[in-house]
Amino acid sequence: MSVKEADRILAARGRIVEDPERRSVMRPTRWKRYEAPAVGTASVVFVLTTWQLAANAGLAGIFLPGPLAIVQAGIKLFQKGDIWVDIATSAEEVAIGYGLAVVAGLVLGLLMGWYTRFQYALDPYVNFFYSTPRIVLVPLFIVWLGIDIESKIAVIFLGALFPVIINTMAGVRNTEAALLRVARSFGASDALIFRRVVLPGSVPFILTGFRLGVGHALTGVVVGELIAARHGVGKLISDYGVTLQMDKMFVGVIIIAGSGMLLTTLLGRIEKRFQSWRPDIRR
């Protein structure tokens, strides 16, 4: 190993004192680090301003309220308090439906990836449901389970379940053959291979499945509530939509979009944590 190579590695691990005279590959400059959020923020501010100006000019009349009108509507809705019931209802549906989907999908995906015969047995159902837009099942669930939260939980569950199953299974199947050979050669038991090689190797795939599941879960809750519900953010959007209260309707849309971004960011954080061993992500 050359001195240069050792330097490179130690630098990457942050153990070398940075010497301004040396042109080593070092920590990115301050601007590089803040470039993405800065440009992003500027872009959003620009669009919001344009939008507000267009609304002020009355370009789309009542059909497109400006950002300020939406914020005011939001403040009013939260002061009145009814919106909390809708948020709590939708949140409960997502939490239960998505929670169950993640647990069931993880277990089924691991089993299907590890035991080929189990996969053969379940493949027909997975293929059937994965190629069907689960939304078409909403009317069916409403007939079977009613218009309360149960029918939405079912739709969210089925929506999020299959991406989790399929990605988890792919993770198990994609275990590097060379690693399995090494483990077998040292006489590792199946249980040890599963715990120490297959499972950790599948984590990135599993988390991708979780992330895709979030999108499906949110689609499920909104569409389910649009079709038939007593409470919920989807129901709120639908009610204000038909009465043309666009500013309040936008509040609902923003709540859904915000939760999606929040959950995805959260999972992204977890993903990064689990992949701290990847040198390109550490930097």
Add this chain to the structure above:
Amino acid sequence: MAKLQAQGVAIEYWLARSETLFTAVNGVDLEIPEGEFVAIVGPSGCGKTTFLNAVDGLIPIAAGSLTLDGREIRAPGRDRAVVFQQPGLLPWRTVTGNVIFGVEAQGTMPAKEAKERAQQYIELVGLKGFEDAYPGELSGGMQQRVNLARALLTDPEMLLLDEPFAALDAQTRELMQLELLRIWNKDRKTALFITHDIKEAIYLADRVIVFTKRPGRVKVTIDVDIPRPRTLRVKRDPKFLGYEDQVWESIQEELAGPAERLVAGVPA
């Protein structure tokens, strides 16, 4: 009695795509006494790596007998450890974590003891200071050092090396050969080294075995009478070059088509 004994070993496997039975090696007879370093060379595809896998116990033999210390080899065991061509390191584990993976898989050593002893082997293979580095931060040569340390920590009776330096650049390869001999010289474990590099085989081994083309068997055995410790300089010694010619001619005879003979400089 020899440490490793192979008599009439045949290895076959089923090729799903062409629906045929493929004979990789047929009638391999060889003996490796305790403490000897043996290298197998042969034309590519002659089944030398397949033979090593059978010695490791990863694949079954179709005919003949294969024994280590008189016991038939049926499965991987603690008495053998492989240094693989691909390092096969767990990318989410540090150097230390990877070095202990072998003993962890065998379930023979408490984790605490494994970590302590791993430190010695990490130092032995020259990776001191990199205990907490991840494989993705290491060069190919350093990864192979980890691969070697992992095998050594299991303290095997016999060390199996499957073209461990084939993927390295020429300079790193020579350095690793020198390092391997330095490490091997400490306790001189019985070693079987597979390579397609003739110089490498002669430089490392007490005995070089040339395999025929597929299905492979032992064509000729050449005793390398060069005293140890060997420096890299011996590779330019007339005696060394003589061995090289001898092995090279033997392999040339096995090269398949006229095109390959032409490349090898043999009149068609």
